[in-house]
Amino acid sequence: MSRKKKGSNRWHKQRLKVAKLHEKMANQRKDFLHKESHKLAKLYDCVVIEDLNMKGMSQALHFGQSVHDNGWGMFTSFLQYKLAEQGKKLIKIDKWFPSSKTCSCCGKVRKSLSLSERIFRCECGFESDRDVNAAINIKHEGMKRLAIV
Template structure:
């Protein structure tokens, strides 16, 4: 049982325009999902924590905290100088959770 859910505050309109994803990004219903999630959590007295879209969750090592200067979208594994290796999405999720915990503290 959790008291909060942490997500990135994504700008889907900006992503669809800048990354050439077009309509596919718009059609995913992210805004509806986050609204419903917030509604359901608040019904239970729980919080939805949105982490700033500019926080470098994918580029930050969830082990040592070092931020990579460059990380292309084609790099699916995150590898840090400290020796930490992880799927980039799992790494980002860990960082988002950590930022959410700081908000709750």
């Protein structure tokens, strides 16, 4: 479109082609998110997720548009209503919960953990992938909150 004269017939034709492509991508994303949320709602009685600030992540971590393109907010809303329809629970863990910095073995919280450190190592000898460790901590926190409710 940048090479077409704005307002011309060819510009309008190209604009429609681009709009169709964007609509197709949006429909593919929605379809994928519906299918994945349906799988999770069908398999589990309770799903625990971290309530992430995607807008802040896109600005602070220089991920830019790729963070918005994944449709995290849409996915959580799909998951929430599908679980609610079946009488199941969605538990959201606060974004400030130190899931990555906490040892899932002994429970000790580290003061700092840089994003470049991909392996979590604790003084107790526990060693794991950083994301796996965070997922275990989120699961434990979700189980605590489920026991309270």
